[in-house]
Amino acid sequence: MAYELYYWSGIQGRGEFVRLALEEAGADYIDIARKPDSQGGGDTALMALLERDDIPHPPFAIPVLKDGDILIGQTAVILLYLGDRHQLAPRDEVKRLWTHQIQLTIADLVAEAHDTHHPLSAALYYEEQKPEALRRAEYFRKDRIPRFLGWFEEILARNPEGDRHLVGKAISYADLSLFQTVEGLLYAFPRSTKRTLKHVPRVAALHHAVAQGPRIRAYLESDRRVAFNEQGIFRHYPELDG
Incomplete structure (x- = not known):
């Protein structure tokens, strides 16, 4: 089914x-x-x-x-x-929970990215909270993107089974989610994110590797992949990218 x-x-x-x-x-x-x-x-x-x-x-x-x-x-x-x-997480219980912990941290980052354009309320239009969004986005660009991506870089560096994956030696849902998060940040904050990626080469390499996987590449090239737009979590407002 x-x-x-x-x-x-x-x-x-x-x-x-x-x-x-x-x-x-x-x-x-x-x-x-x-x-x-x-x-x-x-x-x-x-x-x-x-x-x-x-x-x-x-x-x-x-x-x-x-x-x-x-x-x-x-x-x-x-x-x-x-x-x-679907073998997208380790079977070992400690590693399984670690993968879940990473995913929850990714969720925190995604929520913060959303709140750059809706810092007061999701019920208000972006234009109704633009001054607050400009302040929130500046802090997010300068502090939060480097801090989060730096943490993922450290995780990759500390993985005893190699720095190609966040957990273990095979792709997990956490790898896929980090790829999607980087994709979203590159759409919403292209200038800031590209600068940060230069300092986190393992994160950049993981992002590239996931995109080249045969199934993900086929999906990204298909009409099943909805394009980023200004109705989703990651929105590109040039003024918020500094």
């Missing part, structure tokens, strides 16, 4: 971290929002899922992964689930 992924149709967002794992695993999945409304798809299907009152463990928000009767919310938990089933 194919997985069902519930996420908005027109943006990469947090759902893209799940898509990359599914693509790397070669898993059969249905991107529900990209199906026609007449076939039970579209964004209305996502809202219908969240509004159901017969789910014992209702998700707070999407992305949501459906595997038979199992519904899983929260990107990091979905990836923990997929990692166990």
Whole structure:
């Protein structure tokens, strides 16, 4: 039975971290929002899922992964689930939890990137909070991007099984998620991120290597990959890049 992924149709967002794992695993999945409304798809299907009152463990928000009767919310938990089933995480319990910890730190970085353009509230337009966004983005560019990417660089350097992966000697969902995060930062803050990447060569190499993997490369070149745009988490406003 194919997985069902519930996420908005027109943006990469947090759902893209799940898509990359599914693509790397070669898993059969249905991107529900990209199906026609007449076939039970579209964004209305996502809202219908969240509004159901017969789910014992209702998700707070999407992305949501459906595997038979199992519904899983929260990107990091979905990836923990997929990692166990598709060899995208180590089997050793300590390394498995370490991979999850890295993923949660990536989630922190992604949230901070989002808050550069919506520092006051997601309910307000960017233009309604632009002065605050300019201040938040300056701090994010100068301090937070180097600090986060520097931490990932250190993890790669300390991996006893080689600096090609964050954990162990095989690709994990954490590697895929770091790739996506760097992609997003390069879109939103190209000047600042390129400068930082010069100081974290292992992160830059991992980003390049993931993009060259046969399944990920095929996905990136396909129409299944939604382009970055100014509706998602990573948005390019030139004034925020300094």
